[in-house]
């Protein structure tokens with residue numbers, strides 16, 4: 352039986368109403384009573400929010416000129432203040448994010464904000480270098496671009512605004528944001544936080560700017576504005592393509608569909624728990640999160656047992672097909688008239704219990720993940736769902752595992768993970784999949800510095816190659832040459 356879009360909407364609305372949420376993404380469970388106006392928060396006017404993109408760019412340009420005249424030490428004072436305020440307001444930001452978007456989990460969003468505060472590099476990331484030789488001295492310094500235009504997603508809205516702001520300001524830029532329309536209040540609250548931090552340090556009133564009502568049109572004004580020297584886009588394939596076609600220098604952080612392989616040398620107890628921890632972090636919203644598993648046939652049963660113990664509910668193949676008809680909907684392209692499957696935005700980032708209820712299964716909050724054994728061709732394997740639904744495909748050999756995992760990643764070169772003690776297997780998969788992030792024997796979030804070494808980012812630029820972006824990604828190299836002098840040897 353085919354389920355129509357209208358039927359899907361009805362099911363989703365009914366289930367969300369029962370769970371105390373609305374289809375507008377508002378939750379009565381989380382952040383209740385919060386006002387998610389895009390220009391004010393509990394009656395306080397947010398700083399740096401504009402009706403017109405041209406005005407926002409003008410304000411960000413003023414911000415840039417103000418940062419330019421600051422010493423590096425002053426910039427670092429400002430960044431320290433931003434970090435402190437993120438820690439103090441992480442709970443508000445997390446609640447606001449869940450309440451406004453209806454996606455994710457407050458405790459995980461809070462942890463993501465603390466991660467941004469603690470592990471986003473500041474000015475120490477900007478390193479100049481000198482080259483000396485018979486012909487004198489050449490100095491290379493990392494200079495700001497000027498005003499950066501940043502497009503941010505709904506999945507990590509304030510995390511991305513804050514992480515981008517720290518890096519871009521550390522590099523000496525001003526920033527204008529065109530945030531996701533579904534997360535404007537949360538994103539604008541983050542913009543306001545940066546401006547409040549700036550004012551508290553005696554800086555200009557506005558350092559970063561945003562829109563009351565960001566739209567595709569305002570994004571396009573930003574993309575073509577002569578004062579925007581760098582575009583940084585964090586989002587799905589559509590928006591990355593749009594900024595890369597703008598004719599400007601652009602950093603694109605796009606979609607992924609991270610596979611995870613578990614072979615028969617892995618510590619299965621650890622692998623099962625790590626995979627569920629990673630997959631369910633913020634209800635699978637992070638682009639790095641485990642999206643499909645390829646498990647060796649001889650350990651698959653044990654792995655599934657561990658996953659169930661770790662808070663998963665296993666559905667049958669028929670139930671997986673039923674759920675697929677709800678979480679993926681058929682849409683018709685208005686221009687071409689062609690139909691295609693796309694994720695139902697109303698199911699993205701929802702709790703496992705909410706999704707299970709859509710197919711008539713009632714579980715308690717201890718269930719955090721839905722697992723299903725599927726074929727490789729199943730839409731759960733092939734689509735970046737961003738929901739706590741994890742398909743498991745049995746494989747017989749490492750060759751088959753790698754072949755299928757590479758295909759499921761769809762050439763995004765984003766993230767892939769593996770649980771194994773076989774160095775040869777680990778190396779072969781890492782080489783074949785060519786992803787920006789490859790995590791071995793840990794939850795996926797170790798790849799962004801959460802329980803793993805290294806700095807964090809919420810803008811993982813695979814398509815354009817900057818990788819785990821940081822302040823230096825938002826700089827341009829400038830060279831200054833002194834011929835035949837200034838050497839001291």
Ligand code: NAD
Pocket residue numbers: 502503504505506507529530531532567570571585586587588589590593604605606607637638735809810811812813
């Ligand atoms: P999305 O693609 O729906 O939206 C991202 C932003 O782009 C929004 O601000 C949106 O309004 C804007 N936008 C969309 N199309 C546009 C166009 N043609 N021109 C200008 N602006 C446009 O993203 P989302 O659903 O909020 O986020 C989820 C997607 O983003 C997933 O695919 C996820 O993998 C990806 N993502 C990637 C990273 C990364 O670091 N690589 C981080 C977070 C999210």
